[in-house]
Amino acid sequence: MTLARAILIVPAVAGALLLAGCTAASPAATQKPATPSAEAEATGEQTVAEACLQLAEGSTEFASLSGEDAFAEGMADPEGAVTKLEAANSTFAAAVSEVTNAEVQPVAEQAAASMADYVAFIGEMVADPANADFGAMGDQVETLMADFNAIGDVCS
Numbered sequence: 001m002t003l004a005r006a007i008l009i010v011p012a013v014a015g016a017l018l019l020a021g022c023t024a025a026s027p028a029a030t031q032k033p034a035t036p037s038a039e040a041e042a043t044g045e046q047t048v049a050e051a052c053l054q055l056a057e058g059s060t061e062f063a064s065l066s067g068e069d070a071f072a073e074g075m076a077d078p079e080g081a082v083t084k085l086e087a088a089n090s091t092f093a094a095a096v097s098e099v100t101n102a103e104v105q106p107v108a109e110q111a112a113a114s115m116a117d118y119v120a121f122i123g124e125m126v127a128d129p130a131n132a133d134f135g136a137m138g139d140q141v142e143t144l145m146a147d148f149n150a151i152g153d154v155c156s
Contacts, residue, residue, distance in 0.1 A: 052155035058095020
């Protein structure tokens with residue numbers, strides 16, 4: 001696999017993550033109300049639906065990293081693709097930091113950690129393509145998908 005092909009995987013994975021995990025968190029997709037329950041409102045706790053909505057909103061930047069245009073941009077400017085991925089990762093990490101629901105928080109934090117690892121991995125590949133470990137990408141993507149699917153499981 002060439003470096004350019006590896007960079008093109010970034011938007012594809014980000015798009016797949018949205019479909020597999022975070023869009024499942026959207027109240028419109030799950031039919032869960034975004035308003036707090038009476039019990040959650042009384043205690044001031046974040047509901048699962050609210051936490052999932054927070055994650056869905058925090059992951060929208062990943063959507064801009066999918067599609068044919070993103071593939072073309074990644075081919076032309078791998079460093080730029082990494083910069084966009086880093087920005088999307090920061091936005092998602094900020095959303096995760098706002099999650100306080102005890103059911104959603106652990107899976108959200110795990111997904112954020114996996115995404116940070118993946119972004120660092122891709123950044124290293126772009127910075128030093130001669131020593132890039134393309135074989136390790138499958139493990140990175142598998143871990144990332146599993147962690148985002150866990151969000152989908154909790155939020156569906």
